Amino acid sequence: MKSPSLIGRLMFSVTAAVVTFWVVAAVGGILVMRDEFAEIFDSALQETTERLTPLIVDDIMHRDQSGAVLSLDNGAQSSSRQYLTYQARDASGKILVHSSDIIDGAFPAPLAEGFWEDDTARYYTVAAADNTIFVQVADQMKNRREAINEGALALLLPILVLVPLSLYIIRLVARRSVNPIGDLRQAISEKDSGDLTPIKAEGLTIELQPIVHSVNILMGRVQSALEAERAFTANSAHELRTPIAGALAHTQLLMTEVKSASGKARVEQIEASLQKLKRLVEKLMQLARAEANIALADKPVNLLSVLDLLVEEFQRKMASNDRIIYQRHSEASLMKPVNEDAFAIVIRNLLENALLHGAQNEPVIIQADKNGTIRIINSGKNLTAEELLRVQKRFGRGTTAAPGSGLGIPIATEIAGQMHARLQFSSPPSGQKNGFEAILSF
Numbered sequence: 001m002k003s004p005s006l007i008g009r010l011m012f013s014v015t016a017a018v019v020t021f022w023v024v025a026a027v028g029g030i031l032v033m034r035d036e037f038a039e040i041f042d043s044a045l046q047e048t049t050e051r052l053t054p055l056i057v058d059d060i061m062h063r064d065q066s067g068a069v070l071s072l073d074n075g076a077q078s079s080s081r082q083y084l085t086y087q088a089r090d091a092s093g094k095i096l097v098h099s100s101d102i103i104d105g106a107f108p109a110p111l112a113e114g115f116w117e118d119d120t121a122r123y124y125t126v127a128a129a130d131n132t133i134f135v136q137v138a139d140q141m142k143n144r145r146e147a148i149n150e151g152a153l154a155l156l157l158p159i160l161v162l163v164p165l166s167l168y169i170i171r172l173v174a175r176r177s178v179n180p181i182g183d184l185r186q187a188i189s190e191k192d193s194g195d196l197t198p199i200k201a202e203g204l205t206i207e208l209q210p211i212v213h214s215v216n217i218l219m220g221r222v223q224s225a226l227e228a229e230r231a232f233t234a235n236s237a238h239e240l241r242t243p244i245a246g247a248l249a250h251t252q253l254l255m256t257e258v259k260s261a262s263g264k265a266r267v268e269q270i271e272a273s274l275q276k277l278k279r280l281v282e283k284l285m286q287l288a289r290a291e292a293n294i295a296l297a298d299k300p301v302n303l304l305s306v307l308d309l310l311v312e313e314f315q316r317k318m319a320s321n322d323r324i325i326y327q328r329h330s331e332a333s334l335m336k337p338v339n340e341d342a343f344a345i346v347i348r349n350l351l352e353n354a355l356l357h358g359a360q361n362e363p364v365i366i367q368a369d370k371n372g373t374i375r376i377i378n379s380g381k382n383l384t385a386e387e388l389l390r391v392q393k394r395f396g397r398g399t400t401a402a403p404g405s406g407l408g409i410p411i412a413t414e415i416a417g418q419m420h421a422r423l424q425f426s427s428p429p430s431g432q433k434n435g436f437e438a439i440l441s442f
Helices: 006-062 141-189 209-257 261-291 303-317 340-357 385-391 408-418
Strands: 084-090 095-098 114-117 121-128 133-140 296-302 324-328 335-338 364-368 374-378 422-426 436-441
Touching (some): 006 084, 006 121, 006 133, 006 141, 121 141, 133 141, 141 209, 209 261, 296 303, 303 324, 303 335, 303 340, 303 364, 335 340, 340 364, 340 408, 385 422, 408 422, 408 436
Parallel strands (some): 324 364
Antiparallel strands (some): 084 133, 121 133, 296 335, 364 374, 374 436, 422 436
């Protein structure tokens, strides 16, 4: 499940609040505008009717008494778009005067002073000449609705433009606001057992400074614990080397003096145990150096020359020169800012693992490719996926009877990571049916 984003939550909350407030404000403005428009239209309707009444009454009094309905339509505005239309009626409801020929019959409004409306129009009636003449002016409701709709659209249209703009501004402000959090997150994520230096709190906001202070205290405690552990491992291994070497020398001397077969067998067991203990101490010293972050150097060095020396050393130690096959590409190059001793520890452990656990009657192949990738391949029993994971853990061993401490591959993996290199393992090697392959690539 994807973790929620602080910026996403902040943007959603602020945007939802802003949009809600804008919509509520726009709706409130539309309601107020509708009421104000109604007052304005009613005021104009009433004023128009009151000003029009004397003129219409005067026209009625001075026109001929033929009884014909007088139409004041001059033909210029005879359309349904007229905003105001009027009629003058007598007390019986007969139309005396009307403003347009488009009027079909009398207005439905009653002959009583004041406002009245239906779905079509809003009317205002004025009684004149002792309630014998009633002047009625009609204001079409569709015109009022059109005015309100256009006003509402004028209020809502800016929101459609401002909402995306506000989203961009909110996102920009939110990102800038949480930039210190991102910087702090990056600084904490870069910390490991090799870099536990305190995080600088200068420039951070007041809210983040207590977090930095707590993290620095925690890293200080971890640093002290790691240094104590490394010092114990290194000192213990160093102090054990001399007595073990002495005990091994006395054991080998004792073997020459013991004559009985049973006594020699016991001495050989003691020697084997001391040899195993010696190898374990050496691995512990390598582990202490690996944990001390010795992998990187200030200047690039030629690592292939180190590889050449190591291969030559192992070949001299082997009873048969055919056990180790070294294949170096003519254009191979590997110049990296890596400590030579750290690189040597990685290659030495991988070679020892191949020689010790590979098939004893099959060669170990060392390849230096053109791109600087180093491959160490040995034949032997295939490892399952579970065993491949197990041998990469400290003191993890596969199903083998060969002696070993289970530290060689974990040490090599640890130092390879510090060298910014990638160490991969596969079984069987590519192109073979059985065996084990270690690939070191930069």
